[in-house]
Amino acid sequence: MKRGVIKTVLGACLLALAATPAFATDLTADQALTKLKEGNERFVSGKSMHPHTDAARLIQAGNEDQGKHAHATIISCSDSRVPVERIFDEGIMDTFIIRVAGNVVDTDEAGSIEYGLAHVNTPLFVVMGHTQCGAVKAVTAAVEGHGHPLEINIPPLVDNIEPAVKRAIAQNPKAEEKDIVPIAIVENVWQSVHDLFIKSAKVREMVKGGKVKVVGAIYDVSTGKVEWLPEEKVSTILADVEKDPKRQMQAMADEGKGHEEHGDKKEEHKEEGKKEEKHN
Numbered sequence: 001m002k003r004g005v006i007k008t009v010l011g012a013c014l015l016a017l018a019a020t021p022a023f024a025t026d027l028t029a030d031q032a033l034t035k036l037k038e039g040n041e042r043f044v045s046g047k048s049m050h051p052h053t054d055a056a057r058l059i060q061a062g063n064e065d066q067g068k069h070a071h072a073t074i075i076s077c078s079d080s081r082v083p084v085e086r087i088f089d090e091g092i093m094d095t096f097i098i099r100v101a102g103n104v105v106d107t108d109e110a111g112s113i114e115y116g117l118a119h120v121n122t123p124l125f126v127v128m129g130h131t132q133c134g135a136v137k138a139v140t141a142a143v144e145g146h147g148h149p150l151e152i153n154i155p156p157l158v159d160n161i162e163p164a165v166k167r168a169i170a171q172n173p174k175a176e177e178k179d180i181v182p183i184a185i186v187e188n189v190w191q192s193v194h195d196l197f198i199k200s201a202k203v204r205e206m207v208k209g210g211k212v213k214v215v216g217a218i219y220d221v222s223t224g225k226v227e228w229l230p231e232e233k234v235s236t237i238l239a240d241v242e243k244d245p246k247r248q249m250q251a252m253a254d255e256g257k258g259h260e261e262h263g264d265k266k267e268e269h270k271e272e273g274k275k276e277e278k279h280n
């Protein structure tokens, strides 16, 4: 390596260290939340700093564990108007993000969230819905009896939104459809929190033990502003789920299985792998 190159790389490494005053996992959930709030204020006022987006951060990303840095796991909608890192003025290795139409929590999403909380060790989890959500609008139209034909894989995706829409209608029986949608969008955030708690004994355990804080939010696509929903609602949902016989009780995938059997299966897979290699 040429001396100039070494100098540049070394300089970049030092810069990376200097750019990280404290490991993000040192942040408490409340500090992580404050960071998101401040980032969103910068974004809304046109004062984004675009932190952690330079070459130094890339070097750091290639060499360090994201668990040392990422401070929030966030699930939001796939909608192109909801670019999560920009909304919070965050950069590389700052947030662990799941994006799915309607910010629903089904099995794959719950698994991703468990990964973000239990392995990337973020102290904060945010479910962020957004105004004018097309997924919630479509489900509301369908529940109101004038839906349109859906592609084969969409119904099992949006069925998670249905209970939220039905609750919004039940709470506001006289409201027009256009007025139901914003209420259903908020209900859908709570639905995702509920579905996560139902599916994940591990997340419930982490929340009860104070390791993780869960918050709901709504992003306004026309102003860029994030509205934070009442935090106490999460405790109410958790208490309800704890009484629900349908909740998953098993926290770990191999709980209750004989370790010997598990080990044998691993060996079988190894053998299969070897065979595959031979074919190639």
Ligand SMILES: [Zn+2]
Pocket (backbone or CB within 6 Å): 077, 078, 079, 101, 102, 103, 130, 132, 133, 134, 135, 136
């Ligand atoms: Zn949406």
